[in-house]
Amino acid sequence: MAMAQRAMGLLRRSLGLPAQRALSTSAPAAPAAEGAAAAAETAAKEAKRKKKKNLFDVVQFLPGWGVGYKVAKTTWRDVSYQITKINLYKDGRHGKAWGIRYKAGVQAADTPTRISGVNKRGWKYIKESQKKIQEAPKVEAPVAA
Numbered sequence: 108m109a110m111a112q113r114a115m116g117l118l119r120r121s122l123g124l125p126a127q128r129a130l131s132t133s134a135p136a137a138p139a140a141e142g143a144a145a146a147a148e149t150a151a152k153e154a155k156r157k158k159k160k161n162l163f164d165v166v167q168f169l170p171g172w173g174v175g176y177k178v179a180k181t182t183w184r185d186v187s188y189q190i191t192k193i194n195l196y197k198d199g200r201h202g203k204a205w206g207i208r209y210k211a212g213v214q215a216a217d218t219p220t221r222i223s224g225v226n227k228r229g230w231k232y233i234k235e236s237q238k239k240i241q242e243a244p245k246v247e248a249p250v251a252a
Contacts, residue, residue, distance in 0.1 A: 159228035163200050166190065166232070177209065177233040180224065185211040187233055191219040201226050 119125070159181070166173025172193045179187035188206035195202040205219040 160230055161200070161228050162204055162222070162225040162230045163193075163195065163202060165230045166193070167199070169232070173232075177235070178206075178230055179233055180227075181229045181231050188222050190222075 162178060163172075165178060166176065169176055172195070173190045174193065175190065177187045177189050187209045188204075189209065190204060190206045192205040193202060194204070202225070204222045204225045206222050207217075207219050208215045
């Protein structure tokens with residue numbers, strides 16, 4: 108009988124249902140109810156994981172759809188691509204992409220190649236690529252007096 112009550116209590120907590128009330132005249136256990144509610148809340152947050160993004164979800168907010176920026180899959184080590192061309196489908200979330208491959212920060216190929224797995228989830232933007240673009244010396248026109 109005690110095992111069945113314990114199992115029901117665990118089931119109620121996992122579903123976020125209120126605890127079963129005892130038929131006694133004593134004061135209710137408020138701290139235990141708050142602890143169960145907090146545990147159910149954290150379990151709900153863990154269940155809602157952030158959906159990973161495909162390449163086009165990552166670069167859609169970059170200028171020119173990310174052409175000139177470096178991207179990589181989260182599972183790759185020391186491999187990235189600098190995007191040179193993007194061909195979007197009508198929905199704006201799928202398509203094809205070409206880029207120059209970099210391995211360990213060194214350019215591995217001279218010509219752009221088609222990037223594989225662009226529609227699969229798990230892409231990230233490499234922030235260092237933007238820093239290199241901003242650090243490039245700007246040529247200022249001489250001021251005529």
